[in-house]
Amino acid sequence: MKLDVLLGLQWGDEGKGKVVDVLTPEYDIIARFQGGPNAGHTLEFDGIKHVLHTIPSGIFHPNKLNIIGNGVVIDPIIFKREIDALLKMGIDVKKTLLVSRKAHLILPTHRFLDAASEALKGKAKIGSTLKGIGPAYMDKTGRNGLRVGDIERQDFEDAYNQLVEKHKALLSYYNYAYDLKEQQEKWLEGIDSIKSLTLIDSEYEINNHLAGKKRILAEGAQGSLLDIDFGSYPFVTSSNTITAGACTGLGVAPNKIGDVFGIFKAYCTRVGSGPFPTELENETGEALRKAGNEFGSTTGRPRRCGWLDLPALRYAIMLNGVTKLIMMKGDVLSILPTLQVCTHYMFMGKKISSVPFNVVNEPITPVYKELKGWNVPLDNIKSLEKFPEELNNYISFIEEELQLPIVIVSVGPDRSQTLIRKEIMSYEL
Ligand code: GDP
Ligand code: IMO
Ligand code: MG
Numbered sequence: 026m027k028l029d030v031l032l033g034l035q036w037g038d039e040g041k042g043k044v045v046d047v048l049t050p051e052y053d054i055i056a057r058f059q060g061g062p063n064a065g066h067t068l069e070f071d072g073i074k075h076v077l078h079t080i081p082s083g084i085f086h087p088n089k090l091n092i093i094g095n096g097v098v099i100d101p102i103i104f105k106r107e108i109d110a111l112l113k114m115g116i117d118v119k120k121t122l123l124v125s126r127k128a129h130l131i132l133p134t135h136r137f138l139d140a141a142s143e144a145l146k147g148k149a150k151i152g153s154t155l156k157g158i159g160p161a162y163m164d165k166t167g168r169n170g171l172r173v174g175d176i177e178r179q180d181f182e183d184a185y186n187q188l189v190e191k192h193k194a195l196l197s198y199y200n201y202a203y204d205l206k207e208q209q210e211k212w213l214e215g216i217d218s219i220k221s222l223t224l225i226d227s228e229y230e231i232n233n234h235l236a237g238k239k240r241i242l243a244e245g246a247q248g249s250l251l252d253i254d255f256g257s258y259p260f261v262t263s264s265n266t267i268t269a270g271a272c273t274g275l276g277v278a279p280n281k282i283g284d285v286f287g288i289f290k291a292y293c294t295r296v297g298s299g300p301f302p303t304e305l306e307n308e309t310g311e312a313l314r315k316a317g318n319e320f321g322s323t324t325g326r327p328r329r330c331g332w333l334d335l336p337a338l339r340y341a342i343m344l345n346g347v348t349k350l351i352m353m354k355g356d357v358l359s360i361l362p363t364l365q366v367c368t369h370y371m372f373m374g375k376k377i378s379s380v381p382f383n384v385v386n387e388p389i390t391p392v393y394k395e396l397k398g399w400n401v402p403l404d405n406i407k408s409l410e411k412f413p414e415e416l417n418n419y420i421s422f423i424e425e426e427l428q429l430p431i432v433i434v435s436v437g438p439d440r441s442q443t444l445i446r447k448e449i450m451s452y453e454l
Pocket of ligand 3: 038064065067322323
């Protein structure tokens with residue numbers, strides 16, 4: 026059996042959490058493969074809203090397994106909070122949540138280092154979520170990190186203290202003031218909480234399940250345009266957010282990848298700094314932010330809003346090997362009588378359809394095609410036949426431009442506000 030992947034094609038917050046929750050009944054296992062608590066994945070059902078940061082979005086379905094893969098970085102403080110909230114709701118995480126021994130740990134001092142680094146950058150700051158993601162992945166690739174499996178070691182405390190000493194030296198270089206004591210106590214409580222869960226060698230677990238014909242969906246975090254290699258560097262996150270990240274972040278070989286669901290908003294948003302060619306720094310952008318409730322699920326920061334960007338989507342589709350598209354938040358565009366879609370860029374005097382290297386320092390001017398808006402609410406639409414003609418035209422235009430089917434259209438945050446347009450599952454062995 027092959028493993029399917031669902032990931033964001035823009036700058037994150039596309040609605041991954043909602044769709045993973047909707048697709049979970051089709052799968053046996055949901056697995057997160059990268060990122061950490063910088064992610065905020067929102068799910069809504071039965072009138073309740075949940076935001077998950079580290080835990081896969083299949084967790085609300087009984088009898089499904091949820092795996093946190095080796096590519097994820099875990100902050101035990103935030104993780105414990107998530108676990109406690111789920112336990113309170115009666116969700117048996119001790120049975121349905123498995124954690125890779127090879128996942129790395131975020132220390133409180135990683136968070137301090139993130140803040141210190143951002144403060145030093147001043148105006149050039151990345152706009153990090155300040156969850157310690159960059160410093161934790163730096164320690165991973167620098168071969169200094171602590172992994173979940175290390176908490177089972179006798180000398181774990183020594184290893185922790187050794188890493189903290191290194192961080193303290195760096196923090197004094199930054200001249201950064203911090204208070205470790207309280208955070209450290211909470212962190213150690215978090216470590217106890219992780220100890221109460223089932224720790225696994227996830228690469229074996231996942232490959233054994235695939236061999237046993239179990240269906241697995243890998244859940245991405247962030248978005249392709251925040252990828253450490255292919256995003257608008259340095260305004261990116263510190264992991265590979267693309268399909269290849271699912272291979273390294275779960276221990277799954279490339280020939281085991283099945284469908285790749287690429288999810289995008291019907292417009293664009295970005296939170297944090299960095300280039301955003303189609304950004305609307307005007308009343309229309311404000312209106313989209315308000316209608317779409319575009320405020321970060323993790324940090325509460327206002328998200329920057331802009332028109333749909335097809336060159337960026339084409340780039341993401343190429344990098345990920347997307348087989349099926351999912352379009353979110355079409356209902357938000359209902360407020361506008363006309364819509365613009367960026368089909369090309371003007372860059373250094375030339376019309377181009379690719380994403381150039383120097384997106385940070387050279388200005389990019391989008392070339393737009395105007396389309397008629399539908400201008401009627403969509404959030405109560407329960408069948409495809411009720412889609413306004415202009416929405417169908419918008420969808421067909423995107424499908425034609427991107428040469429891929431849009432299999433799901435989402436018209437609101439709730440589970441029920443999801444319309445299936447085409448066959449979702451491939452059922453190939
Ligand atoms: P994720 O990080 O990709 O899981 O996305 P987030 O949860 O950070 O952000 C998506 C936001 O949009 C959340 O508040 C969702 O509840 C909401 N949402 C998801 N799909 C839709 C939709 O189709 N329409 C509207 N209006 N909101 C949606
Ligand atoms: P989900 O999974 C949107 C952004 C931050 C910042 C940059 C680097 O909910 O889609 P980091 O904390 O990783 O060092 O921040 O990446 N960012 C996200 N933006 N959604 C996310 O996750 C994000 N995770 C990080 O705003 O610009
Ligand atoms: Mg999010």
